[in-house]
Amino acid sequence: MKNAVNDGVWSGRWVAERLGVELVGDERLPALLGLALRRNPKRAHLLVSNVLGKHVPQSPSVIYGHGFCLGRRVRELLGASEAASAVVLGYAETATGLGHCVADGLGPAPYLHSTRRPVAGVARAGGFEESHSHATSHLLLPEDPTLLAGDGPLILVDDEFSTGNTILNTIRDLHERHPRRRYVVVALVDMRSTEDTSRLQRFAAGIGAQVDVIAAASGAVLLPRNVLEKGQQLVARHEAVQQTYERAPEHRGRVARLDLRWPGGLPDGGRHGFTQAHRNRLEAALPAMAARIAAALPHDSGRVLVLGFEELMYAPLRLAGELERLVPAEVCFSTTTRSPVLALDDPGYAIRTRLAFPAHDDPADGPGERYAYNVAGGGFDSVVAVVDSAADTPALHAPDGLAARLAAHAPHVLLTVVPSYVPESPLPESPVPESPLPESPVPESDSPVPEPTHVPERPAMLPEPLRGPAFSSYPPDEVGWLLQDLSDVTLEAPTEEREEAIQSGGAHYAESLPVEYQPSEEYQELFHAALDASTLRLARAVAVVTETVIAERSPRPVLVSLARAGTPVGVLMRRWARFRHGLELPHYAVSIVRGRGIDTNALRWLAAHHDPQDIVFVDGWTGKGAITRELAEAIGEFEAKEGVTGIDPEIAVLADPGSCVRTYGTREDFLIPSACLNSTVSGLISRTVLRADLVGPDDFHGAKFYRGLAAADVSVAFLDAVSARFSEVCDGVGTEVRELTAEDRTPTWAGWRAVERISEDYGIHDVNLVKPGVGETTRVLLRRVPWKILARTGAGADLDHVRLLAAQRGVVVEEVGDLPYTCVGLIHPKYTRGATGADGRAVNA
Missing domain, CATH: 3.30.1330.30 (Ribosomal protein L30/S12)
Structure with a gap:
């Protein structure tokens, strides 16, 4: 296999022909981009950059040059005076290195990138959602809390600018905290539609700020209406038969370990901020570190790959650039990634081969596979794998780990570990585990060897939320379930047996599930009649409760519905916020169990990924208020134990007939049609389960996905019926909310x-x-x-x-x-x- 960039064939042709996708715009686009198929239910295609250094191995000077030139263009736009006060923010994971290169070209300027790796002891300075991604939540964790607090221009850097949703979410979140007059959005390619461009302009006018856009090229991807379905079918067909070079040859290469002698205390990237002082230290140390790599490489290496690790892109890119100047070999650069993509060995396809290996960072941001694309079959004589110390774990060195995967396809693998920079923290320290790999022989250097790096212990990393269609029948952007999937476990019991066990004290109601009631034809007709009669009433209640939340609780709330009855309400509130305000609110579903409290692991995940003060719990209705009391008590205990503050335990509900809460759409006791059914109106998800033999101390509570009931599912139909009436309640909702917020809404119980x-x-x-x-x-x-x-x-x-x-x-x-x-x-x-x-x-x- 040749490198896809050098085959002389556009690496997007295969997808374009089979999906009916068309790439239009600047003449440079085909040279910058290829196309591949995502193994992701949210989008069918993937734009694969040839100059980003993520999926396609490329010359490090080419990669760095594109980012640096974009930074120079920003400097020209701003002028020297404004550029001097600018801060650059890059997006994890693909643009962490690109953003750093832009910061170099701009000034250089202070740099920070978002991250999906929580770091114990480091406070959040913000966060936002990337709804189309396979992993949506971004954290901002600057060591200096004032880094994003200035009023100079903020430069936002991503690899591609497709719809603008992620940019809007970021600016909205940060502008509410630290308003500023100017933002500049930078990307390798701008692929927005005319409507997307107009939306950004309206948004900028609404917040009273100037938002400029700079891109190396612009255009659009024209997609047929059924592209997602066709893409999923293609992936399923080719995934089953495609050779992806994951089977190891009989002979393995040698894996050796090299100490770079990374300067002590120098950040490995922009996760916690990278200043001019850091940049000066790195520039001074790069030549010696690159020389150590060059000396450790076999003399006959004609083609060398420097492979970075997920968010760790900039440091290995700069090392590769220095190595490119030192050795006669052809040097390329790329990194591992979490993005699941179909591999297909065809010159007209951008992802020719795939190496899959288990996640090996600690804490791994979600379990499962990680990938290195276009490495196998790339003709590399040597691979220099650069990881941070948080990723230097036993999983890295396991028989199916990254080191072994690389050694199966390259005669020489050189592993070097950059210390994971962690700001000073009161948490206890633990040494980085030693690796069994031999030290590669290199010439002695006069540079001092730093003391062994210590990294604070971190809590176990919880997985990303479950999303449809893999879990639930809701679209993936409607809700993320902070649950574990127990679909393969038999939990149902006859109703009378469950009742006897529950009332006798022999079992808790959350330890089993009732057999799902299957409604008769007469009852289904009743449901649809009730839905037809109540949609306008429901739409008004959704509008009132959502507007009240935005006015009183948070301008950009994080909706956390109580699974499962609260989840349809959370989806409807999210839809109203998007319909009325253009807001893309994060929405998660969590488990709360009467007598046992809320899922504390879900709370830990939420507190790590979002500002606790933005969390708003959502449910369908109140009865006697037992869950309201349960939640208040559980939040108090959680905050006292975890040291987290600011979570408001009061639930927002559609209907509050029991007068238990202050935030509601109505206090009338009326039929909410979602109460008429069980899972078939709640995304085909069961009630939540909490049982000691199934749910461990570090697990989310469980639930089942009843895929077999899909034929009877009305979950999305219910949501669509209510959403369709939103326009009819727009005119009066403002007055209704103002009157409501002026009332005494103190719960009377x-x-x-x-x-x-x-x-x-x-x-x-x-x-x-x-x-x-x-x-x-x-x-x-x-x-x-x-x-x-x-x-x-x-x-x-x-x-x-x-x-x-x-x-x-x-x-x-x-x-x-x-x-x-x-x-x-x-x-x-x-x-x-x-x-x-x-x-x-x-x-x-």
């Missing part, structure tokens, strides 16, 4: 008092067996063993589905005159020892 009274009147000694409100009553009929339904006298169509379910299960519906809710469901207390009915006789006699 009237619902709790009503439940206590009902418990006493009906001889139920456990208030958890009393489920008030239309939503909770529906759950009783679907998932528990109902005893009676109490309906407020005169309740109308909101209870049609309750009456139908009650009739099907032989449950009495009793009308009550002074009921504060539309209805209340009573769970049969026959398994509770000593329980008595309303007539005083023992129920379980």
Whole structure:
């Protein structure tokens, strides 16, 4: 296999012909870009840069030159005075090196790149979402908290500028914290549509700032309507048969270890900021470090690859550039990546080969595979692998690890480790593990050898959120599930058996699942009728609660829905924010279990990736307020234990008939159609599960994805029906919210008092067996063993589905005159020892 850049064939031809994709724009685009197919449900195609140094090995001088020239163009745009106060921000993972090169050309200027690797003891200075990515959350972790606080120009650097959503999310987040007059967006290619360009202009005008764009080339990718489906089919077909050079040859190359003698205390990149003082130290040390590499390479190396590691791009790129000047061999540079891409050995395809290996950084940002593309079959005599010390773990040296994968395809592999820079931290230190690899013989140097590097211990890294269609039927950008997938575990039990175990104390309700209720044709018709009748009412409630959250809680909230009933509401709130304000709000679903609290690992993930003050918990409705109290207690315990502050435990709900919260769309107890069904209106996700043998101390709570119920799924249809009515409630929602926010909304807990009274009147000694409100009553009929339904006298169509379910299960519906809710469901207390009915006789006699 030749390098895709040098084959004389456009490396996007294969995808263009099979998907009907067209690349239009500047004449330079084909030289800068190829095309490949993503193994990613969010996008079909991948623009593969030939000059970025990520997927395609390229001359380091070419890579550095493109970034440096872009920096020079920014300097010309700003002028010397403004350039002197500019700060450059690059995007992880692909643009960390590009952004650093732009910073060099600009001034040089202070540089910071976003990261997906949380670092214990380093406070967040911001964060944002990249919704189309396979891993969406970015952290900003500058060592100097004032780095982003100035009012000079902020330069945002990414490899490609496709829609502008990520840029908008970044500017919005940072502008709210530290407003400034000017932003400059820099990319190798600008592929935005006319509408995307206009949207950025409107956004800039709205915040009163100037936003300029600089790119090496511009154009557009024209996609057919069914491109995602066709792309997924192509990936499935070729992934099964394509040779990707992952099978090791019989003879392996030698792996040796080289000490670069990296200057002590010098940052390995811009994760925590890189200043002019850092730059001066690096420039002074580069020649000696490159000379050590050159001396360690075999003399007959005609083609050498310097391979960086994920976000660690700039340091190995600069080493490669120095090496290119020192040795007669052809030197190329690229890095490993987390991006899953189909490999196909065709001259018209950009990703010719793939090496896959387990994640080996500590903490690994999510489990699973990592990749090196276009390395196997590239004709490299030697590979210089440069990793940071956080990645120098046993997994790196395992039989299926990166070192072994490289040695299977290159006669000589040289491994060098750059110390992972961690700002001073009060956390305890632990030494970097020693590697079994031999030290490569190199000439002695007069440079002092730094003391062994120590890295603070970090908590175990939690995986990225689960997303559809792999988990749930929701589109991937609608919600990320902070759960573990237990779809292959049998958890269901007959309703009566579960009820007996729960009420006898033999099991907790979260340790098993009820058998999913499959609605009759009559009941499904009732659901659709209820949906048709309530969409406008629902749309208004969604608008009111979302506007209240934005006005009172956070201008850019992070929605955290309580799985699973709260998740459709969270999706609708996210859709309203996008419809009304152009906001792309992050949305996650987490588990909370009555009596056991919220998933603390999910909270740790959220606190590491977002500002805790932006977190807003979301649910569908309140009953008696048990979950509201549970959440407040759990958040208090979490903050005291973890040292995290600022999380508001109050839930935002569509309906608050129990008067338990201050943030709601309405306090009426009406039918929310998503309460009518189980998983088939909640993304095909089960109730959450918490069981000691399945959920360890470092795991998210679990849930199941019922793929087999897809034919009955109405989850997206429900969301679309409500969203379609948003335009009809726009005019009045502002006035309604202003009136609501002016009211005294202090919770009265009237619902709790009503439940206590009902418990006493009906001889139920456990208030958890009393489920008030239309939503909770529906759950009783679907998932528990109902005893009676109490309906407020005169309740109308909101209870049609309750009456139908009650009739099907032989449950009495009793009308009550002074009921504060539309209805209340009573769970049969026959398994509770000593329980008595309303007539005083023992129920379980």
